[in-house]
Amino acid sequence: MPISLSIDIGGTFTDAVLENDSKRYTSKVLTTRDNPANGFMAAASKVLDLARLSPSDVDVIIHGTTLATNALIERKGAKVGLITTDGFSDSLEIAYEHRFEQSDLFMERPKPLVERHLRIGITERIAADGSILLPLDEASVTKAIAKLKDEKVDAVAIGLLHCYANPSHEDRVADIVKSIMPDTPLSLSSRVSPEIREYDRISTTVANAYVLPLMRGYLESLETLLNSSGYNVPLLLMMSSGSMTTVNTARDLPIRLVESGPAGGAILAKEIAAECALEQVLSFDMGGTTAKICYIDNYEPHFSRSFEVAREYRFLKGSGLPLRIPVIDMVEIGAGGGSIATVDNLGRIRVGPSSAGSSPGPAAYDKGGNKPTVTDADIVLGRIDPKRFAGGEVKLNETLSTYAVDQIISSKLNIPTETAASGISQIVDENMSNVAGVHAIELGKDQKNRSIIAFGGAAPLHACQLAEALGIERIIIPTSAGVGSAVGFLRANIAYEVARSFYMELDNFDAKPINELFESMFEESKSVVILAAETSNLKQTRTVFMRYKGQGHEIAVPIANDELAPNDSKTLFNAFETEYKKLFGRTIPNLSVEAMTWSLTLGTDRALPQFQPSIKTYSKTESKKLQKVFNTKKNKFENIPVFNREDLTAGHKIEGPALIIEDETSTYLSDLFIGYINNLNYIELIARGADI
Numbered sequence: 001m002p003i004s005l006s007i008d009i010g011g012t013f014t015d016a017v018l019e020n021d022s023k024r025y026t027s028k029v030l031t032t033r034d035n036p037a038n039g040f041m042a043a044a045s046k047v048l049d050l051a052r053l054s055p056s057d058v059d060v061i062i063h064g065t066t067l068a069t070n071a072l073i074e075r076k077g078a079k080v081g082l083i084t085t086d087g088f089s090d091s092l093e094i095a096y097e098h099r100f101e102q103s104d105l106f107m108e109r110p111k112p113l114v115e116r117h118l119r120i121g122i123t124e125r126i127a128a129d130g131s132i133l134l135p136l137d138e139a140s141v142t143k144a145i146a147k148l149k150d151e152k153v154d155a156v157a158i159g160l161l162h163c164y165a166n167p168s169h170e171d172r173v174a175d176i177v178k179s180i181m182p183d184t185p186l187s188l189s190s191r192v193s194p195e196i197r198e199y200d201r202i203s204t205t206v207a208n209a210y211v212l213p214l215m216r217g218y219l220e221s222l223e224t225l226l227n228s229s230g231y232n233v234p235l236l237l238m239m240s241s242g243s244m245t246t247v248n249t250a251r252d253l254p255i256r257l258v259e260s261g262p263a264g265g266a267i268l269a270k271e272i273a274a275e276c277a278l279e280q281v282l283s284f285d286m287g288g289t290t291a292k293i294c295y296i297d298n299y300e301p302h303f304s305r306s307f308e309v310a311r312e313y314r315f316l317k318g319s320g321l322p323l324r325i326p327v328i329d330m331v332e333i334g335a336g337g338g339s340i341a342t343v344d345n346l347g348r349i350r351v352g353p354s355s356a357g358s359s360p361g362p363a364a365y366d367k368g369g370n371k372p373t374v375t376d377a378d379i380v381l382g383r384i385d386p387k388r389f390a391g392g393e394v395k396l397n398e399t400l401s402t403y404a405v406d407q408i409i410s411s412k413l414n415i416p417t418e419t420a421a422s423g424i425s426q427i428v429d430e431n432m433s434n435v436a437g438v439h440a441i442e443l444g445k446d447q448k449n450r451s452i453i454a455f456g457g458a459a460p461l462h463a464c465q466l467a468e469a470l471g472i473e474r475i476i477i478p479t480s481a482g483v484g485s486a487v488g489f490l491r492a493n494i495a496y497e498v499a500r501s502f503y504m505e506l507d508n509f510d511a512k513p514i515n516e517l518f519e520s521m522f523e524e525s526k527s528v529v530i531l532a533a534e535t536s537n538l539k540q541t542r543t544v545f546m547r548y549k550g551q552g553h554e555i556a557v558p559i560a561n562d563e564l565a566p567n568d569s570k571t572l573f574n575a576f577e578t579e580y581k582k583l584f585g586r587t588i589p590n591l592s593v594e595a596m597t598w599s600l601t602l603g604t605d606r607a608l609p610q611f612q613p614s615i616k617t618y619s620k621t622e623s624k625k626l627q628k629v630f631n632t633k634k635n636k637f638e639n640i641p642v643f644n645r646e647d648l649t650a651g652h653k654i655e656g657p658a659l660i661i662e663d664e665t666s667t668y669l670s671d672l673f674i675g676y677i678n679n680l681n682y683i684e685l686i687a688r689g690a691d692i
Contacts, residue, residue: 002059006489009065012288015483016043025051055230062489064238064260068211077210078154085161086121100318120144130165157209159189159202196501208255215254241326243495266301268488274608286459294330304329331439337375337458363404364396376401380421382629391663433469455484460667473690477683482664495603496528509569525602539605545597618653652677
């Protein structure tokens with residue numbers, strides 16, 4: 001078996017996982033925000049030391065990072081110039097022409113990533129069918145480029161009207177830019193996001209240009225650093241779609257790396273679901289900065305073609321920058337271990353969305369942070385062992401946690417410190433359960449009979465409370481839960497998706513141009529995948545995005561055939577109505593259907609693990625070690641047993657309340673659950689009296 005190393009750079013911690021045959025080694029270090037590569041190398045070095053290996057022993061490195069996401073959120077990207085069709089320079093500012101928060105008189109829209117004077121229109125016009133209405137005026141292009149050059153832009157985005165149907169004008173503009181500004185990175189909308197909806201396409205292209213110089217520089221310096229340190233191996237990047245790609249692709253399309261870390265967690269959750277034969281699960285990933293929730297059915301996470309980043313009203317839909325790229329659909333909220341707690345003007349405890357991050361971090365880190373966080377609250381409640389936090393990487397000061405909670409929360413509300421800490425914990429749990437419920441409604445999902453798969457540094461501490469709020473009776477805590485996303489990287493396929501818009505009514509279906517389109521997309525995907533994978537066992541998945549005529553949005557419909565036949569319009573219509581009924585519970589009679597966008601994904605097909613039947617007999621295990629932990633229901637401290645995770649083996653049974661401690665995380669077992677160590681060595685928490 002190859003020796004695989006994965007590195008996940010999060011907002012607070014950088015996680016490393018190394019697998020060598022059947023052995024797994026993990027490490028966790030604080031993220032070095034000024035230069036994330038330093039944290040990357042520190043985590044890699046630490047895990048190699050644990051495995052007693054050298055860099056030359058590693059066969060492949062898989063990497064996920066929040067660098068692109070942070071650049072968009074913090075507005076620390078490149079100075080971008082946009083070349084667009086004359087008369088459409090304000091599309092980024094006009095956006096959807098709606099108010100995402102109707103009742104807020106002071107609502108602020110997200111500011112465009114390109115300043116107004118750097119959005120320049122050129123003379124040209126292409127129709128929706130790809131025909132040229134107005135030829136490209138190259139003199140206007142040269143004039144626009146001269147202005148951008150004078151403004152010393154770091155990157156150029158090119159987004160012309162209807163270029164998804166005919167990219168010839170964008171290609172020619174790109175040639176002229178290269179001749180005048182040869183060292184300036186380019187992003188073409190016909191390559192970044194060749195789909196309908198002008199604002200979404202241009203927003204995605206501009207975002208790609210915005211992070212392009214930063215990510216290209218980071219990846220090039222990281223490769224140099226890895227080579228000089230003896231890692232002469234392939235470096236693969238995790239994408240938001242849950243697949244891996246090459247460094248070369250990531251250099252040109254870094255926007256596809258946004259949300260790469262959370263995607264790894266979803267991949268891990270679907271593997272665990274298959275091992276445990278759980279067809280309906282809720283993936284719960286709670287780290288140091290955010291919590292991510294994803295619904296997984298029949299061992300597949302829900303996928304989407306778009307999502308938002310850098311929301312002005314964080315976590316409020318419609319207030320961010322839309323990105324039209326393949327992504328695992330999940331909801332993310334500011335509910336991590338570093339989320340800061342405050343008291344608002346109405347005397348209510350509020351948690352997040354602001355985070356203390358890795359620096360200064362929670363008050364307990366003793367790095368200058370003086371605001372209480374979820375981690376500080378968990379310390380006050382006795383749920384965290386300060387000596388083993390993050391594998392001993394961070395030394396915690398309990399006194400500072402108590403002081404921060406007391407000064408910011410309890411003193412203002414005139415309540416005991418432990419009650420204030422309990423309030424912080426309950427608020428963050430309630431926030432997560434509310435978001436999980438809303439997301440389920442948006443997706444048309446049912447939460448009944450689901451199981452929670454919890455991972456990330458903070459998730460096992462809060463999984464029982466989330467399950468109680470949602471009425472869920474089973475929780476799975478996998479091994480190495482504290483570095484779950486990095487483990488998921490090692491389970492991902494190497495794949496690439498291409499999507500292109502091509503409008504067609506099913507009443508006038510013509511298979512020939514669609515088959516030609518799919519052939520073109522296949523070749524484009526193959527050119528990426530073959531750089532990192534064998535071509536003998538590649539699987540392709542075809543999808544069409546369809547809607548009833550007159551509707552504003554499409555739904556994804558799988559295409560079973562590798563090649564469409566002239567009489568397949570009825571097959572596509574039936575497939576559409578099947579998916580529509582799954583989502584909305586009904587179909588609409590006597591309406592025609594139209595196809596808008598077609599996509600093809602090509603990649604390796606990693607088989608899901610086989611179901612492992614759990615053992616039937618468990619014996620109760622006792623612990624002589626007790627720890628004072630606050631019981632929120634009883635509003636008092638009580639002594640509960642504490643177990644070291646490494647001392648537990650398959651067949652052990654633990655009655656809640658209890659605390660199970662390991663290096664990267666801790667599991668709080670509430671009094672409503674019983675813990676079992678199953679044959680996969682996962683901690684399985686079952687609600688008392690549950691018929692499971």
